[in-house]
Amino acid sequence: MISPLLTDPLFLEGAIKILFVFVLVTAALVISARNLASLLTTYTIQSLLLALIAGLLYLIEGSPVLLSIAALTFVSKVLLIPFFINIVEEKVKIRRDMKFNYLEPTSSLMVSIALVLLAYVFLSGFFALDRLFFFGAVIGLSLTLMGMLVMFSRRKVITKVLGYLTMENGVLLFGIFVTELPFIIEVLIIIDLIILVLLTTILAVGIDSTIEEYHQRLLKLKIWSGREYL
Amino acid sequence: MILYNYLAVGALAFALILLSRSHRAMNAFTVLHSLAYLALGAFALASGTHGFEAGNSYFYLDRLSLYEALVAALLFCFASVYSNGYVESLMEARELNRKNLKIFYMAFSLLLTTTTLAFFSDSLALFWIFAELTTVFSAVLVAILSARENIDAALKYIFIASGAMLFAFIGLIFLFKLSGEVPGCGGGTLNWTVLMANAGSLSPKMLTASFVFIFIGFAAKSGIVPFHTWLPDAHSKAPSAVSAILSGVLLNVGTYGILRMYALVRQTEAGPLVSGFLIAFGLLTVAVAVLNMLRQKNMKMLIAFSSVEHMGIILLGIGAGSPLALFWTLYYVLAHSLTKASLFFSAGILHRQYESNLAGDMRDVLQLQPLAGWGFIVGSVAIVGLPPFPIFSAKLSILLEAARLPYGGILVFAVLVFLVLASAAFARFLLEAFTRRSSGSVSNGLSEEPLQPYHVRLGMKVPIAVMLCLVLVLGVYCPPFLEKLLNGIVQELGYI
Numbered sequence: 001m002i003s004p005l006l007t008d009p010l011f012l013e014g015a016i017k018i019l020f021v022f023v024l025v026t027a028a029l030v031i032s033a034r035n036l037a038s039l040l041t042t043y044t045i046q047s048l049l050l051a052l053i054a055g056l057l058y059l060i061e062g063s064p065v066l067l068s069i070a071a072l073t074f075v076s077k078v079l080l081i082p083f084f085i086n087i088v089e090e091k092v093k094i095r096r097d098m099k100f101n102y103l104e105p106t107s108s109l110m111v112s113i114a115l116v117l118l119a120y121v122f123l124s125g126f127f128a129l130d131r132l133f134f135f136g137a138v139i140g141l142s143l144t145l146m147g148m149l150v151m152f153s154r155r156k157v158i159t160k161v162l163g164y165l166t167m168e169n170g171v172l173l174f175g176i177f178v179t180e181l182p183f184i185i186e187v188l189i190i191i192d193l194i195i196l197v198l199l200t201t202i203l204a205v206g207i208d209s210t211i212e213e214y215h216q217r218l219l220k221l222k223i224w225s226g227r228e229y230l
Numbered sequence: 231m232i233l234y235n236y237l238a239v240g241a242l243a244f245a246l247i248l249l250s251r252s253h254r255a256m257n258a259f260t261v262l263h264s265l266a267y268l269a270l271g272a273f274a275l276a277s278g279t280h281g282f283e284a285g286n287s288y289f290y291l292d293r294l295s296l297y298e299a300l301v302a303a304l305l306f307c308f309a310s311v312y313s314n315g316y317v318e319s320l321m322e323a324r325e326l327n328r329k330n331l332k333i334f335y336m337a338f339s340l341l342l343t344t345t346t347l348a349f350f351s352d353s354l355a356l357f358w359i360f361a362e363l364t365t366v367f368s369a370v371l372v373a374i375l376s377a378r379e380n381i382d383a384a385l386k387y388i389f390i391a392s393g394a395m396l397f398a399f400i401g402l403i404f405l406f407k408l409s410g411e412v413p414g415c416g417g418g419t420l421n422w423t424v425l426m427a428n429a430g431s432l433s434p435k436m437l438t439a440s441f442v443f444i445f446i447g448f449a450a451k452s453g454i455v456p457f458h459t460w461l462p463d464a465h466s467k468a469p470s471a472v473s474a475i476l477s478g479v480l481l482n483v484g485t486y487g488i489l490r491m492y493a494l495v496r497q498t499e500a501g502p503l504v505s506g507f508l509i510a511f512g513l514l515t516v517a518v519a520v521l522n523m524l525r526q527k528n529m530k531m532l533i534a535f536s537s538v539e540h541m542g543i544i545l546l547g548i549g550a551g552s553p554l555a556l557f558w559t560l561y562y563v564l565a566h567s568l569t570k571a572s573l574f575f576s577a578g579i580l581h582r583q584y585e586s587n588l589a590g591d592m593r594d595v596l597q598l599q600p601l602a603g604w605g606f607i608v609g610s611v612a613i614v615g616l617p618p619f620p621i622f623s624a625k626l627s628i629l630l631e632a633a634r635l636p637y638g639g640i641l642v643f644a645v646l647v648f649l650v651l652a653s654a655a656f657a658r659f660l661l662e663a664f665t666r667r668s669s670g671s672v673s674n675g676l677s678e679e680p681l682q683p684y685h686v687r688l689g690m691k692v693p694i695a696v697m698l699c700l701v702l703v704l705g706v707y708c709p710p711f712l713e714k715l716l717n718g719i720v721q722e723l724g725y726i
Contacts, residue, residue, distance in 0.1 A: 126404075126435070126436060126439055141400070144396060144397070144400065148393060151389055151393055157385055160385075160389055164389065164392065164393060164396075167393060167396050168396060170396075171396050171399050171400055171403075174400055174403060175399075175403050178403055178404075178407050179403060179406050179407040179410060179418060180418075181355075181403065181406060182355075185355045185420075188355070188356070188359045189359070189399075192359055192362045192363065192366075195363070195366055196362070196366060196388065196392060199366055199369065199370065199388070200385060200388055200389075203373055203381050203384060203385055204385070
C-alpha cells in the first residue's frame, strides 16, 4: 500500500515540501514560546522533521550518506541532546522564559518573515538548483537566521542554547540540499555540538538557577572588580 | 609524520596532568608540553620541506602554519611559567577553588593542542572544528573562577563566536559546492592545498559570497567589529594568564583563517573587491576600538580594546594585499602577541596588589610593584607603536603599503588619527593610575591605610622581563632566520 508511494518521486517531493512548512512552524514556535518544556519539545520535533526530510531525500536520491545523516540526527538531536537539556531544566527549576531583549515575539516573527524573503532573494542570485533543492536551501538559511534571532532576543541561557541548536539545524538542512558533504564532517559537527551543549548548559546551571549563591560569593571575595560591579 | 609527534605529546601531557596530584606537577607538565611543541616546530622548520610531511591527507604543514604554531607555543610557554605563581595566589585569595585546579590545567593543555591542530589542518572543515574546540576550551578557562560575571562573559563568548562560526560553515558549504564545479577538485573538496592549486578556475562571484560568510565566523573569533562585543568582557574577566593566551594566541586563529581564505580569493578577479571589504572592516574596527579605549578606567578593558584595535590593523595589512604588507603583517602578529601578553601579565600582578583593575584604586604603583609598573609602562609604549619597538616598524610599513591603494592617502590619515587617539588613551590611563601617591593624602575625610606590597613570585616576573627584552630586540633587529621564514610564507601563499 505504502511502498509504491515511497518510490514515487512526485509524492516524496510533495511530502518534503509539507515538512518544510512544518519546520518553519517549529522555528516560529521557538521564537515565540515562553514555556521552557514546550520549547524543548518543539526543538525535538524540529530535529525529527529534519531526520524525516533526510530519510525521504534518501529515497529520492539513493545516496547512503543521507540515510546516515538521518540516523545520526535522530540519535543525537532527537534523543541525546533533548534528554540532557531536560535534566538541566529540572535542575535549574525554572519553567518559563519571559524575558526578551530588543524584540518581543510578535516583532520577532515579523522580522523572521523578512529574513525568509531575504534568504530567498539572496540565494536566487547564486544557485541554479532544482526547485526542491532551492527551497531546501532557502528554508535552511532562514532557519539559521531565525535561530540567530532567538539567540539575540532571549535572555535565559537555556533558550539561547535552543536558539543555537536551531541555527545548527538550519545549517544541516542547507548542507543536505546544496551539496553532499563528506559524512565524517557531519559526525565531527555533531561531536562539536554535543560538547558545546554540555558546556553551556553546565554553565547555565550557575546563571539561570534561582540560587543566589554565585552572587554572594562574588561580594564576599571581591572577585574581579570591574566598573559595573562596584 | 611530525603531526603524530604533536598528537602524542599533546595526549601524553593531558594524561600526565590528569594523573598528577600537586599544583607544581601539573604546572611543570604544562610548561613541558609547550616546550615540546616549540622544539617540534623548530625541528620541522630546520629540517626543511621534508619536515612538513603531515602523514595524513586531512592535515598539512607549511611555513605559515608552523610560524603560527610556534608563536602559539611560545606564548603558552610564557603563560604557563607565569601561571605557577599566579594561579597559586588566586587560590590563596580563594578566588579560584582548589577543586578547579585540575580542570584549569587540563583545559590549558587541550587548548594548546587544539590550537596547534587548527593551524595544521588542511581541510578547512577540520580547521573550522578545531577553531570551535578552541572556543570551548578557552571558554572553560574564562569561566574557571566560577563567579557570575565570568560565567556571563564565557557564555557571551561561546554564543557569539560559535553562532558566527555557523555562518562560516554555510560559507564552507558554498565553497564545497563551488569547488565541485571545477574539474581539478574531484567533485568537491575543502582541502586548502587543492583549492589553492585550482583557485584560478573558481567562480569569483560564488567565491566572494563564500568568503563573506566565512569572514563572519573568523571575524567573530578574532574580535573584528561588529562581532567584537564578547571580546572585552572575556579578555578582561579571565585570569590574566588566560587573557594573555586569548589575546596573543586565539585571536590569531581567526586572522589565520581570514588570511588563508584571502590567499584563495586573491588569485581570482574578486581580489580587489575583497581587499576593499577587508580594509573597510579594518578601519571600522580600529575606529570603534579606539573610541572605546578613550573612556576606559579599567586596565584590562583598556588592553582588551587595544587587542581589537590591533586586529583591525592586521586586517588592513591583509587587505593591502601586497607581498611587503603580508611580510609586515606576519611580523606584526608576533610583535603584538608578545607585547600584549606581557601587558596582561603586568596587569595580573597589579590586580593581585590592588584587587582591582580600576585606575582609581591604584596608588604608589612604582613603589609597590616596580617591575609590573615599569613593565606596564614599557609595554604601553610598545603597544601604541613608538620606536624602537617592532610594532612601530611593522605598522609603518603596513601603512606605507596601504597608502598606495586607491584613496590610500585618506585611509592612512584616518588610521593615523585613530592611532594618536589610542596613544592618548594609554597616556591618560597611565597618568591617572601611576601618578597617584598615598602619602598624606586624605580622601573623603578618611586617611588611606598604607598598602603592603604583594609578594610577586619569581616565576611571574621572569616572563614579563624576557618578553619585553624579546620585543625590544625584535624592534631593532630582525633575525635572518625569521626574515627567511616570513619571506618563505609570502612565497608559499602565492604573493610573489
